[in-house]
Amino acid sequence: MLVPNNHTRPLTTAEWYEEQVENTIAQLLRGGVLLSACVVIIGAVLYLGSSPMAHVSYRTFNGEPEQLKTVHGIVRWAFSGHSRGIMQLGLLLLIATPIARVIFSIFAFAIEGDRMYVTFTLIVLAVLLYSLFGSFLVA
């Protein structure tokens, strides 16, 4: 149901605050995607440059080596200069972007004094962190 407003009114303080929050989230998401794309591209250049003429197949599923399956494994492999590790680190940064957004929202709701939404956001964060760090428990 839509109730049209009869006139355009100036924004209230709460609305102005929410607009600021939304703008900051937008910047955060864009920055995260850009950063991760850059890291992935660096890894890709190294990867394609090292053995461009090799043959590759993904027909059968073999899983990934242990270093590419956990957060600390990926970070360690990337910083030791492995091209596949660097690409995976870029993808990890991409996965972290929505998580950073959720963490930011917790603070934004807290500053607004909205305890109910701080709780909701904390629940979402808990699920995300469980998936990233504790999912070997279910996998």
Next chain:
Amino acid sequence: MTIETREVTWECLAYSGVPARLYLWHTGTLNVLEFTFLLWIGSMFGGFLGSLTGLGGGVVLVPLLTIFFKVDLRYAIGASLVSVIATSSGSAAAYLKEGFSNIRIGMFLEIATTLGALLGAYLTAKIPPSAIAIVFGLMLIYSAYVSRRTRPRSEIEMPPDPLATKLKMNSTFPDTAGLRSYNVYRVPAGLGIMFGAGALSGLLGIGSGALKVVAMDQAMKIPFKVSTTTSNFMIGVTAAASAGVYLSRGYIDPALAMPVMLGVLIGSLMGTRVLVKTKTKSLRLVFSLVIVLLGIEMLLKGIGGKF
């Protein structure tokens, strides 16, 4: 990932683009550079069509990877899920600035979608790939149907829903005539559908934006513009919830996900730009038909146990 010689199959020849087909005809194999390049172009095209039609890039990626590029279904959903996060975060920046999306509705419903996504990602290891392919096929056909349907909206005056009011979901969005206010209804029904949307997202490696929009637009009576932008906003968080599980199972191969993610990101950003300028009615129709065909293909292959 295994390194081995890539054979040319008849399907591969029939489905790839003309240049790829000619090339394969001559050599019979693809090296890393060619494979990555073709995948990048294909993903870019998928992302472009996905954002132009509003169905999302993930919907066509898994069929593209499994049918055209002969990628194992688990690697395909891993790469697709990663690209879904990229599109969501990349375009959320554009949408949020327009002030259509409702952060409170999104955050509240994300409790349901992330829990659903965990369940879905957990199920991918328990369900045989052929069954996943069947679900995927049905989902493709359903999304094509949803995107074609015209939705009649009864705009009768109703008193605000007490639960939605308590959850501070009623809000406003900018319109030509200034700010328009709206009320939200049937929160539990919305939560239920969102849990299902999350589970499908985790199971199939897609954003399941179509189902999210159904939950908000149809069940919760949220204005269409607010529904679509809030849905896009939620897709990234939902996908991140299953991405962790995918990662720990080894579904995400960096060399495969790299061209897919970069291609979809560029393609979908181009699509968003074009969307503002052109009318896409006939393109939507063509794309819907393509999706139905891909859906039937996935369905038949799944029933035939070819995954």
